[in-house]
Amino acid sequence: MTTRVPRARTAAMAATTAVLCLAAVACGPDGKTSEKDGGKTAAASESAKPGGTPSSDPAASDSAAPSPTSTPTSSGKVLDKAGLAGVALATGELGNYEVTPMQGGEESGTERSENKDCRPLVAVINGAPEPTPAATAFRTVMDKSEEGKDDQTVVTEILTSHPGDGAQQLMRGVRDAVRACAGGFRTSGEDGPSTYAEVKPLPLPPAGQESIAYQVTGSIEGDKVPLVFQLVRTGSTVVTFYVANFVTATTPQLPSELVAAQAAKLP
Numbered sequence: 091m092t093t094r095v096p097r098a099r100t101a102a103m104a105a106t107t108a109v110l111c112l113a114a115v116a117c118g119p120d121g122k123t124s125e126k127d128g129g130k131t132a133a134a135s136e137s138a139k140p141g142g143t144p145s146s147d148p149a150a151s152d153s154a155a156p157s158p159t160s161t162p163t164s165s166g167k168v169l170d171k172a173g174l175a176g177v178a179l180a181t182g183e184l185g186n187y188e189v190t191p192m193q194g195g196e197e198s199g200t201e202r203s204e205n206k207d208c209r210p211l212v213a214v215i216n217g218a219p220e221p222t223p224a225a226t227a228f229r230t231v232m233d234k235s236e237e238g239k240d241d242q243t244v245v246t247e248i249l250t251s252h253p254g255d256g257a258q259q260l261m262r263g264v265r266d267a268v269r270a271c272a273g274g275f276r277t278s279g280e281d282g283p284s285t286y287a288e289v290k291p292l293p294l295p296p297a298g299q300e301s302i303a304y305q306v307t308g309s310i311e312g313d314k315v316p317l318v319f320q321l322v323r324t325g326s327t328v329v330t331f332y333v334a335n336f337v338t339a340t341t342p343q344l345p346s347e348l349v350a351a352q353a354a355k356l357p
Contacts, residue, residue: 161299164325165357169251174227177327177355178249184351186235192246195228201277201284208275210263211289211306214319214330215277219260223250223328231348241337245348248330257326261300264321268304285309295346297353298322298329305341314339320349324356 181189199216203209213220233243274287287307294303303320320331329352335342
């Protein structure tokens with residue numbers, strides 16, 4: 091499936107077709123996109139609900155800091171794949187949100203960072219957060235009340251479990267990379283180089299024992315594509331949430347109620 095995203099295509103259609111590699115948002119020589127059938131991605135969707143940029147100043151909020159209030163306790167258990175499936179949000183648990191296994195979730199992207207400081211961000215873009223997890227589960231979440239709209243909310247969740255202090259390492263690595271790579275970064279891959287123009291923290295509501303929220307700005311054929319990520323850790327489990335806006339260049343909204351509901355299920 092080509093990564094060229096028609097502006098009239100709905101998120102529902104995108105979520106039911108083959109999954110594209112998130113790195114393809116900016117992949118290919120000279121910013122041109124290319125076809126990646128069945129590739130893994132942190133982007134299960136080609137379209138997400140556009141929303142306004144958060145009203146508070148991202149620079150004024152350390153979104154990479156541990157959650158300051160109501161910090162939950164954790165069993166510390168390192169879950170296997172079945173365990174992750176058990177704690178993943180399910181259809182019927184939150185309003186009109188439908189949750190399904192993500193197509194193509196077993197294959198990771200192949201982008202490589204040209205700057206080692208930005209490697210943690212590229213690992214997340216590839217759908218394979220580092221350090222390598224003990225188990226991974228992928229989910230696509232859609233707001234069914236918006237079905238038929240071009241800007242239907244579609245969110246990707248990647249649940250990972252990590253032995254030892256691996257979950258903390260993941261969070262620390264991404265936090266440091268957001269700071270180090272504010273001016274953007276480049277990657278190389280099978281389809282040529284990719285350029286991401288900017289990385290900035292976002293003041294999204296904290297969740298879990300620790301959370302990080304940030305935006306990476308990619309491009310498709312010269313059009314800016316804002317990609318929003320939030321990583322939430324409780325104990326040895328990390329959930330990566332991803333949403334993109336392929337319709338306008340406005341920062342997309344990641345539903346806070348979705349993040350809170352998923353975080354509440356982590357052991």
